[in-house]
Amino acid sequence: LRLAVVGVGLIGGSVALGARERMGVRVSGWDPDPGALASGVVDEVASSLEDAVCDADLVLVATPIEALRPAIGAVLKANERAVVTDAGSVKRGLPEHPRFVGGHPLAGSEHAGAGHARADLFDGAPWFLTRSHEAVEELVRGMGALPHVVDAETHDRWMALTSHLPHVIADVLAEMANAQEEQAASRIHSLRSLPRGPSFRDATRVAGANPPLWRGIREANADFLGEAIEDFTKRLEDRR
Amino acid sequence: LRLAVVGVGLIGGSVALGARERMGVRVSGWDPDPGALASGVVDEVASSLEDAVCDADLVLVATPIEALRPAIGAVLKANERAVVTDAGSVKRGLPEHPRFVGGHPLAGSEHAGAGHARADLFDGAPWFLTRSHEAVEELVRGMGALPHVVDAETHDRWMALTSHLPHVIADVLAEMANAQEEQAASRIHSLRSLPRGPSFRDATRVAGANPPLWRGIREANADFLGEAIEDFTKRLEDRR
Numbered sequence: 001l002r003l004a005v006v007g008v009g010l011i012g013g014s015v016a017l018g019a020r021e022r023m024g025v026r027v028s029g030w031d032p033d034p035g036a037l038a039s040g041v042v043d044e045v046a047s048s049l050e051d052a053v054c055d056a057d058l059v060l061v062a063t064p065i066e067a068l069r070p071a072i073g074a075v076l077k078a079n080e081r082a083v084v085t086d087a088g089s090v091k092r093g094l095p096e097h098p099r100f101v102g103g104h105p106l107a108g109s110e111h112a113g114a115g116h117a118r119a120d121l122f123d124g125a126p127w128f129l130t131r132s133h134e135a136v137e138e139l140v141r142g143m144g145a146l147p148h149v150v151d152a153e154t155h156d157r158w159m160a161l162t163s164h165l166p167h168v169i170a171d172v173l174a175e176m177a178n179a180q181e182e183q184a185a186s187r188i189h190s191l192r193s194l195p196r197g198p199s200f201r202d203a204t205r206v207a208g209a210n211p212p213l214w215r216g217i218r219e220a221n222a223d224f225l226g227e228a229i230e231d232f233t234k235r236l237e238d239r240r
Numbered sequence: 241l242r243l244a245v246v247g248v249g250l251i252g253g254s255v256a257l258g259a260r261e262r263m264g265v266r267v268s269g270w271d272p273d274p275g276a277l278a279s280g281v282v283d284e285v286a287s288s289l290e291d292a293v294c295d296a297d298l299v300l301v302a303t304p305i306e307a308l309r310p311a312i313g314a315v316l317k318a319n320e321r322a323v324v325t326d327a328g329s330v331k332r333g334l335p336e337h338p339r340f341v342g343g344h345p346l347a348g349s350e351h352a353g354a355g356h357a358r359a360d361l362f363d364g365a366p367w368f369l370t371r372s373h374e375a376v377e378e379l380v381r382g383m384g385a386l387p388h389v390v391d392a393e394t395h396d397r398w399m400a401l402t403s404h405l406p407h408v409i410a411d412v413l414a415e416m417a418n419a420q421e422e423q424a425a426s427r428i429h430s431l432r433s434l435p436r437g438p439s440f441r442d443a444t445r446v447a448g449a450n451p452p453l454w455r456g457i458r459e460a461n462a463d464f465l466g467e468a469i470e471d472f473t474k475r476l477e478d479r480r
Contacts, residue, residue: 195366
């Protein structure tokens with residue numbers, strides 16, 4: 001088996017390391033940022049997307065969400081037999097192609113980039129797939145993750161509620177707390193800061209995480225996120 | 241120094257243990273539930289509130305929030321020289337008395353009751369006080385906690401935003417996820433459950449915690465919690 005990784009960041013780099021260390025797979029990689037490949041997570045640094053994927057049996061596309069659609073299209077064109085999967089957080093809007101299987105591992109870290117890649121990043125993590133596919137499920141299990149097959153729409157609604165909405169909530173809570181603390185400090189001369197308890201720290205742990213990445217995710221799932229916000233605010237108002 | 245604890249639950253029991261183990265203080269305790277005192281966290285089990293506090297220099301009232309005001313009143317009457325403090329999550333609505341100092345440790349556990357009391361529960365935790373008072377601050381520091389003096393209104397606004405609102409949010413998110421999962425399972429025959437990622441787990445960690453306790457807290461701070469919900473939903477709608 002030969003694996004190619006297009007977009008060697010935290011996720012792509014961790015899959016590359018995992019596939020090499022745990023599955024004995026040879027991995028080629030390409031990233032538009034040459035620094036990403038200096039980290040040594042792949043066996044073979046390709047000089048173009050086409051070079052990276054031409055000999056692969058399986059290709060993982062792990063670019064930022066805005067770049068997924070064109071990158072997947074380019075991979076399907078450059079290699080006419082490989083199975084292609086991705087790692088994006090939104091599963092609609094991607095090519096419908098018999099060789100493409102949408103994927104999304106529920107794993108990450110506050111540290112982005114291949115420099116933080118770890119072979120064990122996916123141990124025990126759920127990994128969504130938009131359809132059942134033996135070779136892709138084998139890769140997922142090889143990473144120590146658990147495949148969950150579910151259609152793109154069900155996935156995106158679920159992510160809007162259980163991931164994208166909690167991120168927006170965290171940002172808003174952190175923004176409000178900073179504003180209220182500043183106001184209190186302007187009123188009370190001796191006050192420098194107000195302590196934040198464990199429930200606030202839990203609720204805001206993901207606040208401010210990787211803004212460009214999250215902007216892309218929110219935009220790609222804007223319809224379902226909007227519906228989730230509407231339902232959520234209604235239920236919250238009912239509890240006043 | 242003699243300490244009396246009125247209401248021997250997780251908080252009262254942990255202060256009793258901490259005061260005995262770390263400060264060498266003799267502690268008497270009273271709780272309407274005789275089972276609470278069977279745990280052995282106090283030196284002396286009193287048969288009434290009056291018996292518990294009559295010889296004390298310092299009294300901690302750690303009852304559920306609804307019972308605080310009458311209990312503090314009864315303590316101030318039963319002992320005419322002791323300093324009285326409490327551990328309630330809302331600091332307005334309590335007696336204004338020269339011997340009363342409002343208190344609120346930002347610590348807890350998902351396990352209620354004196355049976356889960358621990359002398360180290362407050363290590364490193366912030367502990368709000370509504371005014372500066374040497375003996376009470378000494379007790380707080382003796383518990384390993386950090387005193388933060390701030391007026392009752394500033395405290396209650398801050399708690400509405402950083403604790404009570406996150407609890408309501410956690411409940412609503414958990415309720416929505418359960419509803420959506422059920423709906424998806426009714427549509428997709430093979431679906432048993434949908435995995436919940438780390439940001440959802442963080443955001444809902446406190447969901448469903450001790451409902452009667454939290455109902456009391458929300459009611460006691462309903463005005464500021466309502467304002468926080470209003471401001472929060474406005475900001476959230478702005479992000480749609």
